[in-house]
Amino acid sequence: MNNTKSIGQSPWQKAWRRLQANKAAMFSLVLLFIITISCLFAGWLSPWELDEIDWDNMAAAPSLDHWFGTDANGRDLFVRTLQGGQVSLMVGLLATAVSFIIGILYGATAGFYGGKTDALMMRFVDVLYALPFMFFVILLTVYFGRSIWLIFIAIGAVEWLTMARIVRGQTLSIKERSFVDAAKVSGASNFSIISKHIIPNTLGAVIVYTTLTVPQVILFESFLSFLGLGVQEPMTSWGVLIAEGATQMESSPWMLLFPAGFLAATLFCLNFLGDGLRDALDPKE
Numbered sequence: 001m002n003n004t005k006s007i008g009q010s011p012w013q014k015a016w017r018r019l020q021a022n023k024a025a026m027f028s029l030v031l032l033f034i035i036t037i038s039c040l041f042a043g044w045l046s047p048w049e050l051d052e053i054d055w056d057n058m059a060a061a062p063s064l065d066h067w068f069g070t071d072a073n074g075r076d077l078f079v080r081t082l083q084g085g086q087v088s089l090m091v092g093l094l095a096t097a098v099s100f101i102i103g104i105l106y107g108a109t110a111g112f113y114g115g116k117t118d119a120l121m122m123r124f125v126d127v128l129y130a131l132p133f134m135f136f137v138i139l140l141t142v143y144f145g146r147s148i149w150l151i152f153i154a155i156g157a158v159e160w161l162t163m164a165r166i167v168r169g170q171t172l173s174i175k176e177r178s179f180v181d182a183a184k185v186s187g188a189s190n191f192s193i194i195s196k197h198i199i200p201n202t203l204g205a206v207i208v209y210t211t212l213t214v215p216q217v218i219l220f221e222s223f224l225s226f227l228g229l230g231v232q233e234p235m236t237s238w239g240v241l242i243a244e245g246a247t248q249m250e251s252s253p254w255m256l257l258f259p260a261g262f263l264a265a266t267l268f269c270l271n272f273l274g275d276g277l278r279d280a281l282d283p284k285e
Contacts, residue, residue, distance in 0.1 A: 015204075015277075015280040015281050016280070018279065018280040019276050019277065019280040022276040022279060022280065024272045024276065025272055025273050025275065025276020025280075027272075028268070028269035028270070028272040028273045028276070029269070029273055031265065031269050032266065032269040032270065032273065035085065035262065035265065035266055035269070036085075036089060038082055038085070039082045039085035039086045039089060042079055042082030042083050042085075042086065043079075045078075045079075045082065046067070046076060046079045048066070048075075048076035048078070048079050049079070050075070050079055050080060050083050050234070050236070051075060051234055052076065053073060053074040053075060054066070054070055054075075054076070055074055056074075057070050057074055058070065058072065058073070058074045059072050059074075059248065059255070061252075061254060062254055068081060068254060068258045069252070069255065069258075071244060071248075071255055072244070072248055072252070072255075077241075077254065077255060077258060077259075078258075080236055080241060081238070081241060081258050081259050081262055083236060084236040084237045084238045084240065084259060085238060085262055085266075087148070087221075087231055087235055087236065087237040088218050088221055088222065088237045088239070088263070088266075089218070089266075091148070091151055091155070091217060091221040091237070092214045092215070092217045092221070093214065095151070095152050095156045095217045096159065096210060096213045096214045098152065098156035098159075098160065099156055099159035099163050099213060100160075100163065100210055102160040102163075102164070103160040103161070103163025103164040103166075103167060103206075104163065104164075104167050104199055104202070104206060106121065106125075106160070106164040106167075107163065107164035107165065107166065107167030107168040107169075107202075108171050108194050108198050108199050108202065109194065110122055110168050111167065111170070111198075112171055112175055112190065112194050112198055113190075114175075118168070122165075122168065125161050125164055128157075128158070128161055133158055136154065136157070136158070137154045137224060137229060138229065140153065140154055148231060148235065151221055151224065151230055154224075155217055155220050155221065159213060159216070159217060162209070163206070163209065163210075163213070166202075166205060166206065166209055167199075167202050167205075167206060170201070170202040170205055170206075171198050171202065174197075174198055174201050174202065175198065179197060180193060180198070183196075183197055204281040207277060207281065208274055208277050211270055211273050211274035211277055212271065212274040214270050215267040215270040215271055218238075218263070218266065221237060221239055222237065222239030222242065222263060224239065225237050225238075225240045225243060226239045226240075226242060226243040226246075227243075228243070238259045238260075238262060238263040239263075241255070241258075241259035242259050242260050242263065245257075245259060245260070
């Protein structure tokens with residue numbers, strides 16, 4: 001019956017059916033959706049503002065008034081955790097989108113042309129790989145100052161390198177296939193072949209790697225914010241909240257547990273979803 005149902009379905013439809021059969025991946029997808037929606041509508045879920053101070057509840061434990069308690073300055077931790085999630089998810093998605101676009105175009109071009117062009121382009125990637133990431137971020141911070149956009153630049157300038165290598169490897173095998181030869185014989189331009197034949201056939205591996213890149217980028221941002229190099233007040237992120245909570249861990253453990261819990265749940269969901277997509281797009285059967 002399963003074989004009958006699969007007749008006439010596209011590879012993407014079959015992949016979606018396999019993903020639906022993966023309970024861990026689907027649960028992660030639903031939980032990730034709930035976390036994202038909660039972060040987006042943080043202002044509607046609580047009467048407290050991001051920087052509003054409750055002078056009567058400084059570092060107060062969770063209660064009906066403050067579901068996650070308050071921080072050392074009396075600010076509602078529930079709102080700050082969800083608002084911090086907006087920044088962390090935004091950094092993760094936008095920086096990953098930058099690496100997705102640059103990595104695909106760069107890797108597909110290098111792999112398709114091959115020869116000296118490929119060698120030169122990939123040696124440039126090797127040079128960038130050799131640069132220490134933290135040193136690069138510190139230099140940018142000192143020169144340009146601290147900014148949320150600087151984080152996009154710093155992370156995006158590093159994360160596309162691995163994407164480019166993956167796409168190049170896929171392209172080297174795809175360009176030898178018969179449909180690429182047919183496109184060349186028909187007179188299609190190199191740009192048309194890369195955009196219509198090469199890139200679409202690399203998307204399976206790229207999508208899987210993208211779902212694994214997002215948690216890596218979020219973790220990068222959290223680490224930078226934990227060190228004081230990332231998001232600055234009045235904005236906040238999970239990394240900033242974790243850094244603040246770590247200093248109050250013994251007296252006010254909720255300041256660390258809630259933002260750390262949201263960060264850990266998001267990272268686990270993205271990793272489980274990535275594993276599920278890998279199995280769905282590249283079945284072993």
